Amino acid sequence: MFQEPDYRENLSLMLSEVLHDIGVNERIVMRRRRKLMMMETMSYITNRSIDLDATEYFLGSQSEGTTTKGLDSDYDVVVCMHNFNIIQDWSELEPGKLNYLMIQDENTTPGYCFLQLLRPDEPLPATGILDECHHITDRRGRILYKNTIINEMLEGAEQQHGPAIAEQGQPGLYDKDKVLALPCKSWPQSASGWLDRQGIGRWPTQEMRRYAARTGCFVVSTGSKVSEYPELEWRISTSLAERFCMLNLNITQLRCYVLLKMILKSFLNPQDEMNISSFMCKTVLLHCIENTESVIWKDNNLFTCLTYCLLELHSCVQNDCCSHFIIKENNLMAGQFTAETKHELSKNICDFIQNDRQRLLSIDIDDLGHRLQVKLNRVPHGIYYFFSSLEIQKLLLTTFVIDFANGISYRHMHILKxxxxxxxxxxxxxxxKLMTFRDNGNRLEHAAFKLLAPFVFTTYGSILASSCIGENNQVSPQALVWLSAGLNSDISSSRLKLASVFYSTGDMERAELILRHTEQQYFSYPVLPICDCRYNHLPKEAVTAEFIRVCSEQSEDCIKYITSFCVRFIQEEINCVPHELQYEMFRSTQDDMIHRDEYEDCWMDWAVVDSLPLLYFLQYKIYHHLQRHQDQQQALCKLIRIIETDENLQHRETALNILGQCMEQENRPQQALKCYMLSLQQRARNNVANIHICKLLSGLLVSQ
Known part of the structure; x- marks a missing residue:
C-alpha cells in the first residue's frame, strides 16, 4: 500500500502545501493551542480565586489545533464539578464530598457505568433515597444517580447534544458545547489494558500512558443508545488522555485529520446530519497511527495515509463497529445508524475512495479544491482569488488575540459578579488567592495571571477608594497602590478608573494629567475596543491593517497596548463614579427585569461605558471645574463626534445618556432630549434614558 507512484507523492505534497497555506501548519497550530490553554488556565485561576469548586477544560478541535476557518469548529468545554468524587476503590473515598461508587456490571454498556451513592460518614453504601428527582433505588437496593441532572441546566440553551449543553454562538463568536462532568481521580479499570498497549510504531508512547494513568477520567451525564437503562448510565470519558495523544501528533497526522473532517462535512454527512461524528474520525485516525510505522506519516505520503483512514472508516461502518481508542469494548457506532443510513454512508465512502482526486478537487471548505487545482496546474494562476498563506496566518493570529482579549473580559466580569x-x-x-498564582503558579499560570490580574487590582483599588471617599472624601495610600498596580491592564480602562477616582475627590489636576496621557497613548497605537458585555460583532473596519500587523508579530501580551476595554463600575465602587454615570446602575424598572437574562445581563446593574466616551466626558467635567472653557467645548465636540462616527461603541446608549446630561448642563434641552430618544432607539428597555426624559420634561414644566 505504501509504495506510492509519483502522482500520489506529488498529490500528497500539494495537499500538504495547501493545508499549510490555510493554517494547518506548526506556527498556527501552536498559537491556536496556546490560546486555548491560556483561556483554560485563566478559567482555572479565576475559579480558584473566587472559591468556585469547578474546573473548565477546553477540549476538541480548537485546543488540538485541528481546525480551520472554514471548518468553523465550536469550543468543547468540560466543566468538572469537584464537589463530587467518583471512586473505584474504597480507599479513594473523600469526606465532605458527594461520593459515588462507579459500577460496571452485566447491566451496563461497555464504556458506561452506574453511580451508586455512598454514605458521607463511613465507607458504606447509602440507604434511603435522598431525593427522587436525582436518585432511584434499583432491584438490588442500590441508590443510583440519574444522569438527567443536565435537564436542569438546559433552560435558555439552544439544544442538547448527548451530555452537552449547546450554546448557540452570536455573530462573530464560536458555538460552545458545555459538558458537565464528575471527576474520578483513578484511571478506569475498564481501560487498564490500554496502559500496557503499544502499537507497531511504539505509539502511544510510555509518556502518554503515564500521563493518562496520572490524570484519571470523568463521567458525563449520558447513557448509551443501546442501553436498557438510559437514565442511569454515565459515560466514562478519557478526554484528557485523548487530548494529550492529539497534542503529540505530527503535522501530517493533524493534516490527515483535518482532511477527514472536510470530507465528512462535504460528502459523508449530507445536510449536516450527525451520522458519522468527527470523534469517530479521530478514533479511526488514532487506531491507524497505532497500527502503522511512524515513518509512514510524512507529507509526501499524506494522500495514502488519508486513503488508509477512509478504508478503516468504511470497515467500521460495514461492521457497525468503531471501537473507542482507549476503552476498546465501547463501540461508538452502537445503535448509531439505520440499515438505510449505513448503506448510504458505505456507498458515499466507497465513492470517495474510487474518485478521491476528483472529490478532493471539489471541496469548497477553505477553497481547498480550488487551491489544489492551482497547485496541480489544473487551472491558470489568477482564475481563482483567495487569500495568500501569509494573509491567512495574519488574520488567524489576529483572531487569536481578539478571542483571548474577549476571554479576559469574560473572566473579569465573572470575578466582578x-x-x-x-x-x-x-x-x-x-x-x-489570585496573588498566589503570581508566586506559586506554573509558567502558563504566571502568564495568565499577568494579563488578568491588573483588571482585578484596579477594581479592588477602586472599591477601597470608594469606601474611603464615602468616609472622608480621601483616597488611602493602599487604594492607590492597587490602582497603580492595575494601570497596564490595557491602553485605557484602568487609567480611566484612576482618573475617575481623582475626579471624585476633587483632584482635578491629577485627573486631567491622566486623561491627557491616556488620549495620547490611545492614538499612538492601532487600538481595538473590547467588550464582552454583549455579543455584538465588531465591523471589519474596526480591525486595521496596523492592528493585524502587531497581532501577527507579537504574543498575546500586546493586548496591553492595542486593546481598549470597556470600563465597568460595580455598586461597591459607586463613590468613584461620576454622578451622571451613577444613573446607569439603576436602569431597570420592575417591568424591565422581566426582559433580562439573570446571568448574562448582570452588568446592567453596574455603570459600564466604552473608554473613549468616558474619557471625553471626564475631560468635559474636569475642564469645567478648572474653568478651561475652550478645552471643555473641545471635549464636548469630541464626545459628540465619537458617538456619531464610531461604529465600534458597544454601550452607545450609555454614551448618549451622558452626552444628554452634558447638553442639559449646556442649557440645550432640545439636544438633550434628542440624545435620550436616540439612546432609547439603541435599547428600548433597561435604559435609564427613560428616567432622564422624565426629569428633563419635569424640569421644563416647573421652569415654565
Missing part, C-alpha cells in the same frame, strides 16, 4: 454584595475583607481574600 462574585465581588457583588461582599464586604472588603471577603474581596481582599479573593484577591489574595
Amino acid at each position: 462574585h465581588f457583588l454584595n461582599k464586604n472588603i475583607r471577603t474581596i481582599k481574600q479573593y484577591v489574595g
